Amino acid sequence: MSITFILNGLLLSLVLYQLKEEIELRKQMNIAELNELDETARIETEGFRTGTYLRLEIHDVPSEMVEYFDPYHPILVGGVGLGEENVGYMQARLKRHRWHKKVLKTRDPIIVSVGWRRYQTTPVYAIEDINGRHRMLKYTPEHMHCLAMFWGPLAPPSTGIVAVQNLSNNQATFRITATAVVVEFKHEARIVKKIKLVGYPCKIFKKTALIKDMFTSDLEVARFEGASIRTVSGIRGQVKKVAKEEIGNQPKRKGGQTKEGIARCTFEDKILMSDIVFLRAWTQVEVPQFYNPLTTALQPRDKTWQGMRTVAELRRENNLSIPVNKDSLYKKIERKQRKFNPVVIPKSLQASLPFESKPKDIPKRKRPLLEERRKKGVVMDPHERKVHALVQQYQLIRNDKMKKRKVNEEKKRKVLEVERAKEEELSKKRRREERRVKYRAQDKQNKKIRRA
Structure with a gap:
């Protein structure tokens, strides 16, 4: 098996050597034939050889490039694909x-x-x-x-x-x-950013209101139809459409039409004229x-x-x-606490309510209760005032003594801790010395036993 493998390798090497000789012979024959041709015919037949120079002609070059050309800074020539133009x-x-x-x-x-x-x-x-x-x-x-x-x-x-x-x-x-x-x-x-539009109600119906100063034109209102809005008090709503009816106290355009940019919006509940309406949306940049x-x-x-x-x-x-921009500066917002009117239940509905849910009409008392009188404060006579002042002085003296006692106890505790640390260190050294003497005696005894 090994002899066959060696023979096959020798045959393959011989074939490769013959092929190399044929390639080299053909190369020499081609060079001899090309040397007989002139330069133009040789370039057409062989092409440009390695080491030859190529001349490029570039048209529509600005005159400043030729004027400020510096040979120490070479120019690279490249090509741009069709898709990159x-x-x-x-x-x-x-x-x-x-x-x-x-x-x-x-x-x-x-x-x-x-x-x-x-x-x-x-x-x-x-x-x-x-x-x-x-x-x-x-x-x-x-x-x-x-x-x-x-x-x-x-x-x-x-x-x-x-x-x-x-x-x-x-x-x-x-x-x-x-x-x-x-x-x-x-x-x-397609890049977007957040915007926050602010508006104010100019006319309020039951759960519908006309909002001004939020949009600048009717076209902008149409752009945000169906957008969610919200008041400062938390009442949610939706932009419905452009307001077309007349508004008594609003400025009008020529022809008697209403001012542009007023939107009709619906809310979950009736809003107030003092409410501020916000619209959060995204706009394209x-x-x-x-x-x-x-x-x-x-x-x-x-x-x-x-x-x-x-x-x-x-x-x-x-x-x-x-x-x-002063509106962009951070500042503390202080809003007054809003006072809502009490809930008024119709009499027709009160009849169908259970007793515990019905409103109770409790008459006012002529004389206030004892708890209410105590909240207002107790008026003391001169003797009671003297006794109260004396008790407060005794409490002040007692508190001062307790503070001094705690300070003294803290100092004593620190001194005791230092003394205990010193004693502990001495006891550690003593125990270490005792162990050393003990182990030396045991070591000497063990050596005597080994020698014996």
Whole structure:
């Protein structure tokens, strides 16, 4: 068996050696034939050989690129696929880089490097809820990923992205802002945020009310038909439709029609004119369609490219303070306790109620009870006042003595604890010495027994 295996291996090696010799012979014959041809015919037959130079002719090049061309900075030439020539929305999974010192703000411009392209864009950050809704974030999370939606030339999914805040020739201040990867392109920009609309009743019926100042137009009322609303007192309701009837004390438009934006709403119970009505809803956020390609090759190398600046940079340059909205400041809310009228039960209904549920007409007492008189206070005569003052003085003296006694007892207890700790330490040393003497005597006795 082993001899057959060795023979087969020798035959295979011989066949491979013959094939290599034939390939090398054909290669030498091809080279000899191609050497006889001129350069043009050889390129048409063989193609461009390794090490030959390729000349590219590029049309419609800006004159600044030729004027500021620097041979120490080579130009890379690449190709873009057909699907990457279009412009649209891209969704990326982004995380702020640990080198960047601050969080990123929505709609602040950043410079992204996606594939062959570098451009400036204004992303909108969002996070996906449990129900699949993309909720807008004002700032990027501290230590987790989020979704970034921005407008620019499309790139295929799984394309890596590197983002920076600005370009600088000073490498000491350079920081990578964020890293991301394209999740989806040609994606519909469906990002929402919470809104809270506030309205006030202008006319109240039984369980229906007309709400003003919540919407600005009838079209907006139609947009929120069927939405749930709620008052401060906790009464729930629903937006029904636009109010078309006349309202006496409301401003009117031309033609005698009512003011726009008044909605007819129904509630669980009758509301008051002092109630405030809230509507919590979601509205779609518009992602800016902005991208600015970097033109660093069209200017001198020692000049830093300047693109769109952030709002913070503009405020810093113009020495403008941050606007403060007083309604957005946190403040203590103090609401007066509301007093509701007592429940009035009709007499026809009282007849059918059981006795314990019927309202009891208890006449008022002319003389108050003893408990009520005690609550008002007891008036003491001069002797009782002296006795009461003397008792309070004795109690004060007793309490002071008890405090001093507790302090003295605490001091004595601490002294005793220190003495007990010292005695315990001495007893430990004594027991240790006794054990040492005992074990030495036992060891000597054992040695004598072994020698014997």
